[in-house]
Amino acid sequence: MATPSALSAALAVTALLVALTLTFADDEAPCTRRPVVFAFGDSNTDTGGTAAALGSYFPLPAGRAHFRRSTGRLCDGRLVIDYLCESLNMSYLSPYMEALGSDYSNGANFAVSGSTAVPRDRPFALHVQVQQFIHFKQRSLDLITHGHGSDVPVDAEGFRNALYLIDIGQNDLSAAFSFSSRSAYDYDDVVRKRVPAILSEIKDAIMTLYYNGAKNFWVHGTGPLGCLPQRLAQPRVDDSDLDDSGCLETLNQGSYEFNSQLGSICDKLTAQLKGATIVYTDLLAIKYDLVANHSAYGELLSSPQSVSQSPVYVVYSQPRSPMHVYVSTRV
Numbered sequence: 376m377a378t379p380s381a382l383s384a385a386l387a388v389t390a391l392l393v394a395l396t397l398t399f400a401d402d403e404a405p406c407t408r409r410p411v412v413f414a415f416g417d418s419n420t421d422t423g424g425t426a427a428a429l430g431s432y433f434p435l436p437a438g439r440a441h442f443r444r445s446t447g448r449l450c451d452g453r454l455v456i457d458y459l460c461e462s463l464n465m466s467y468l469s470p471y472m473e474a475l476g477s478d479y480s481n482g483a484n485f486a487v488s489g490s491t492a493v494p495r496d497r498p499f500a501l502h503v504q505v506q507q508f509i510h511f512k513q514r515s516l517d518l519i520t521h522g523h524g525s526d527v528p529v530d531a532e533g534f535r536n537a538l539y540l541i542d543i544g545q546n547d548l549s550a551a552f553s554f555s556s557r558s559a560y561d562y563d564d565v566v567r568k569r570v571p572a573i574l575s576e577i578k579d580a581i582m583t584l585y586y587n588g589a590k591n592f593w594v595h596g597t598g599p600l601g602c603l604p605q606r607l608a609q610p611r612v613d614d615s616d617l618d619d620s621g622c623l624e625t626l627n628q629g630s631y632e633f634n635s636q637l638g639s640i641c642d643k644l645t646a647q648l649k650g651a652t653i654v655y656t657d658l659l660a661i662k663y664d665l666v667a668n669h670s671a672y673g674e675l676l677s678s679p680q681s682v683s684q685s686p687v688y689v690v691y692s693q694p695r696s697p698m699h700v701y702v703s704t705r706v
């Protein structure tokens with residue numbers, strides 16, 4: 376089992392993140408600062424937002440591997456965000472909309488499963504999540520101004536030095552590459568028209584957060600869309616689009632294109648937004664390696680139920696915690 380090396384890699388990532396969070400420390404000694412993280416996104420990051428907002432209940436096997444109960448995560452165990460919190464020695468991020476038992480002293484999680492970047496005003500699109508964050512921040516600062524500072528989990532300095540994590544686009548891309556009832560999607564059309572609109576929302580979210588005081592960003596690229604069983608299970612004319620790993624090449628090309636443009640946007644914004652650090656991570660390469668080299672990660676990925684399934688199903692059909700462990704060690 377890869378746990379010891381996974382752990383050391385996680386600690387290395389932690390060191391990087393701590394350095395990132397503290398690089399812009401004002402005067403205060405770094406070691407006294409509490410890490411604060413605000414997360415935005417979809418089911419890759421949702422730690423119970425959908426359950427809190429819609430009252431949804433995700434029965435086992437969701438939650439069976441670690442929590443041994445349903446936690447509202449669409450995963451059998453912990454997510455990348457959870458491993459990040461563990462390696463920062465902080466509590467798991469509470470969903471912003473969870474009324475009971477929440478602890479926001481290390482930040483809040485605005486991610487909601489199924490969320491998209493476009494259309495922007497529909498709950499709980501990225502823009503709506505960012506608006507919720509602005510409300511959270513404004514309300515915190517108002518309470519501090521009115522003498523209720525002791526009730527407020529994150530102060531102005533906490534907001535300033537926090538890490539802002541964004542992982543969204545998978546549901547947008549998936550929808551863009553959906554077959555309509557009459558015709559197949561047009562790849563060029565999706566790349567020319569749909570992808571720029573999605574990316575423009577992500578850029579807008581980064582800039583809005585920046586103008587609301589955020590400086591440290593961690594932006595995740597999307598995963599290999601063409602390896603999702605959801606897509607592979609759809610009827611197709613023939614298998615000519617399948618690559619050596621059994622994934623749909625055209626859809627993965629869409630993910631590559633999306634990520635490459637997202638990476639450039641992050642570079643441009645880093646140059647443009649004074650004092651901002653925007654770290655972009657290409658999750659596609661990491662997740663695709665898991666699919667392509669699944670036998671090398673056998674123990675990490677296989678389970679009694681998955682033995683008879685194809686590698687892509689092993690990775691994606693029931694999002695498995697070991698995948699998140701592995702991804703979290705690689706990001």
Ligand SMILES: *[C@@H]1O[C@H](CO)[C@@H](O)[C@H](O)[C@H]1NC(C)=O
Nearest residue numbers: 386389390393461462463464
């Ligand atoms: C977390 O706690 C462990 C054990 O106390 C310590 O070794 C590690 O340096 C801590 N990590 C951070 C990021 O503070």
Ligand SMILES: *[C@@H]1O[C@H](CO)[C@@H](O)[C@H](O)[C@H]1NC(C)=O
Nearest residue numbers: 660661663664665667668671
């Ligand atoms: C699979 O593993 C080999 C050997 O470690 C590596 O060279 C290759 O890049 C991996 N494949 C992918 C798709 O990451």
